[in-house]
Amino acid sequence: MRWALLLGGLVIIADLAARAIVQRTLSPDDVTLVGTLDDIANYVLFSILGIVVVRDTRSMYMGAVAGVLAALLDASVVAAAGAMAPMPGPGSIEEIFVSNLIIGTLFAGVSGVVYALVQNWSGGRRGR
Secondary structure: OHHHHHHHHHHHHHHHHHHHHHHHOOOOHHHHHHHHHHHHHHHHHHHHHHHHHHHHHOOOOOHHHHHHHHHHHHHHHHHHHHHHHHOOOOOOHHHHHHHHHHHHHHHHHHHHHHHHHHHHHHHOOOOO
16 A cells, blocks of 8 residues: 555656646647656556565565556546646546556556566565
8 A cells, every 4th residue: 555655646746747748838749758758657657566566565466456556546636637627639537547547557467467477487585
């Protein structure tokens, strides 16, 4: 729960910063670049979340559970920000919510499982 809140908060900061930059830019190329950088930051942060949670709990599925919790937190805040200050272009609040949930669960879960499998195959012990 602690890691989901901490890294979910970092994902929120990245998403809201990207929204603020997009609202102030005029170039479509800049909007695309900011969106791509935001997606990469989300992928990296959720992957780190999955690895850290599996390392601490020693349970493969807990990475996905932490990803769901962090994604729900992030999606709620970003959806609320979208309701207060809608972004130009396509993308409803429901689409943002679902995409955040999928990205968070998928990346945290897969990275946690891969971390656990690598630890088991290498014969290494999962330290705290």
